Amino acid sequence: MQKDPIHLTNHILGAGAKAGAVDVAAAASRNSVNGVSLPIVDPHSAEAFRRRSLCSFDQPGVVMTKLPQELEDSQHEFGSKLVVIMVGLPARGKSYLVKKLQRYLTWLQYDTKVFNVGNRRRTASKGDNKNGTSHSHAFFDPQNKAAKTIRDELALESLEELIAWLKQGGRVGIHDATNSSRERRKMLLNRLESEPNCRVLFIESICTDPVVLSHNISMKLSSPDYKGMDEKTARDDFRKRLENYERSYQTLGEDDEEDGIQYCKLINVGKKVIAYNIQGYLAGQCIFYLMNFNLSPRCIWLTRHGESVDNIVGKIGDAPLSAKGKKYGACLSRFIKQQRKENERSRRVEAEAGMAISPQREKTVAVWTSMLTRTKETVEEFDPKEYDIKHIRFLNEIYAGICEGLSYSQIEQLYPEEYEARRVSKLFYRYPGMGGESYLDVIQRLNPLIIELERMTSDLLIVTHRVVLRILLGYLMDIDRSKMPDMDVHLHTVYCVEPKPHGTVVRKFRWVEELDWFVEETVEK
């Protein structure tokens, strides 16, 4: 299932790696998990090791746990494993949250998978349920005992699938369903009691904002459940389905607290957050991420610096811009100005049509560059009075250790083994020498920036470097980790990323020197 399991790749992690050290984690051999007391085990056993690795410090590639020799072959059993159980009425943005969380955790290199119960219901009903009752509101009536049994069965089947996947080496499994009654949640917890190696985190999404709610409901009507149905019938059915859910809905609260679980309630897209009993490292990361995002409409433009003197000769180093590079920077400032005007226009139109689900609060555009000469020179034409310009060390290019300042062909000549190791796996390869970095190291240092990017509401231009740009696009465009390190990101090209409620819209603009302007190109992912 895991094509490039991080567990097995420490031997190519460079300076930091050694046999017997893997990136699983540990801190606590607690004797209670998910509120359930566990039998005491020999503290030196594999079982104890597995348990304490459940909720501890664990950042793929940056933290490595030294395993006892006899356990080295079962590395995939260790490390934090998290079962996220979603809670909430339909149309409360659960699946949106789930997708976002999956994208973030996957980017941080925790294998994450979503197990959606609604999809399972639709698949299951295709054969044996031709009259479609498993989609109509009657199916969701809490008094409909037969339907309830089917719904519970579907939820448990999804959970079984999730558990099996975690055992094969997955790290975070997300159970995406309404799970809106305490009875249902108890049922899932009961099943998980016999899985001491999974931590559980409940995440409930509550939405009381009428604008967001009505927007969500409109989106629901284009779901496969209502395919081919006219809008009025669909809306009517969905309203009844909601009422059925509401009749048995029990929000996470003091009763659940007695079960000793950990949970997080998100009210109105992070406006209010209630976190209870959060214990694991990974659970804390999830919640910090979810606390910080917002739905403001905005653009994120990303580009590499203009051509530097080193680029011309194919060297890695901190050189100033060439004449062409400077020309690019000047055109970039005119281009962003024009883009801002277009955005203002289209947002005004959206707002007037009542389509904006969140007000556009800020007109300032932030500009982030690295601290290296070539990115700072690229934004020299941007006026600090108009733009909020920041130079941020985290955006510096990957540091190539002893290969710094060499061209790739020089590396091949001088360090053929390093060249080969890098070729085999660019993602895990760490440049040799003090301070040398791997892609994973760069992901970790960019993590606070991603949190900030999600938190802020203004438009943003990022001017950075090849590897950093690949990694940022990897997150924003949800690019598979196997493809991300080989992505073509050319000089003098601007990516324009717009996060929308239904997904991310990406456009790409190439600078044409002869025109001294940008031309839109198709985006391959």
Next chain:
Amino acid sequence: MQKDPIHLTNHILGAGAKAGAVDVAAAASRNSVNGVSLPIVDPHSAEAFRRRSLCSFDQPGVVMTKLPQELEDSQHEFGSKLVVIMVGLPARGKSYLVKKLQRYLTWLQYDTKVFNVGNRRRTASKGDNKNGTSHSHAFFDPQNKAAKTIRDELALESLEELIAWLKQGGRVGIHDATNSSRERRKMLLNRLESEPNCRVLFIESICTDPVVLSHNISMKLSSPDYKGMDEKTARDDFRKRLENYERSYQTLGEDDEEDGIQYCKLINVGKKVIAYNIQGYLAGQCIFYLMNFNLSPRCIWLTRHGESVDNIVGKIGDAPLSAKGKKYGACLSRFIKQQRKENERSRRVEAEAGMAISPQREKTVAVWTSMLTRTKETVEEFDPKEYDIKHIRFLNEIYAGICEGLSYSQIEQLYPEEYEARRVSKLFYRYPGMGGESYLDVIQRLNPLIIELERMTSDLLIVTHRVVLRILLGYLMDIDRSKMPDMDVHLHTVYCVEPKPHGTVVRKFRWVEELDWFVEETVEK
């Protein structure tokens, strides 16, 4: 007031710095702050710049904002400024939280100061209030109008002092008082309305755990208010004071939400956290920190690696251990074993005496090293079955850029200007060359580790390097930033840090080679 203001030191930040770039931050020229609408200002004015720098990405030394030229002289006016207003009944651990938060933010290089209203009351009453009524429970009776006026005045005076301090360049001012009625909070908010350049964050501490509560009350009785009073009288008076407070106590809730404020409620030391409307970058950092700490009794041992081959010749580099260094590592493992036994014994005694405020949950000891050879070799005698051993890249020594591998006298010879710049300000000095770091850079990369260290409940041994050890001790022992970079941290010395409710206990043990054992020494701070 600021002896070494970070704002003014960018010229020595090395590669990353240039004139006009300062480490203040910006992202949002929102037109409402703390729920108060502000007049629209010219978006290009200094005022607009000041406003948008209030709540945006801002990490001293890592993020630098480019200021318009005409504003460069008023740098201290910019950057996130936060007024933290504490809320909560007496004996709910407010001052403990405040001290912890101050220590963390100061370590992150945000100038932070606590303004304690109780201390002001005691000072004020010394002269004109000889009969001591301002300490006795009657003074806290909500019906006592005269006393209430005095208490409100004291609270406002503290706030004035806080605001004045922020204007002089301070970053986070903490108003440490009960502020337990909505009326009082409104009063403070009203005063802050005319300060559009301060963001407000309310932090309420609620404690319902009877063990923690009774512990806190016992500690209160040793407060200066009860000096010279017998325990029974003191306890009686304090109980009445509490009752008086409880009569007018209004927890933060929906009413306050209508004011558009941002707040965070901490219930039972982070067991449950409610965060509302959190907008600023800095506010988010505060809450993430407060969410993650715990009161479990534990030890953190810290040491540098054993002597390396490079240490003998005074070079900077990644060398293996000398014979002496290996001997140290072996003795370290015996020493920690003995320390664990002692801890278990004393914790058992504390628990039996009913003095433990939090149960000891884990027996595993975590061992963290850097990813460099000399720290990994130092823990070679630690059995991964008994210890949870992690190698963490963040713990690597400061990276010296082009000076890497040189001795200090070679640096002086080859790069006299660098040597001098470093001598003038070790804290801000960034080593030249790609990837070269400053102390501030190292603080930033250690930040996730501090969060983890606060989150975990097990004992912990950290084996690291000179600069990283200084910075970690800087946090744990709350060492002044002017002293931290010059702290003596010798090889073959173990610091043992125990966070206790009333402060941190630090002990120091020096390895004596002839004895092959450790001898306790006095700690100078």
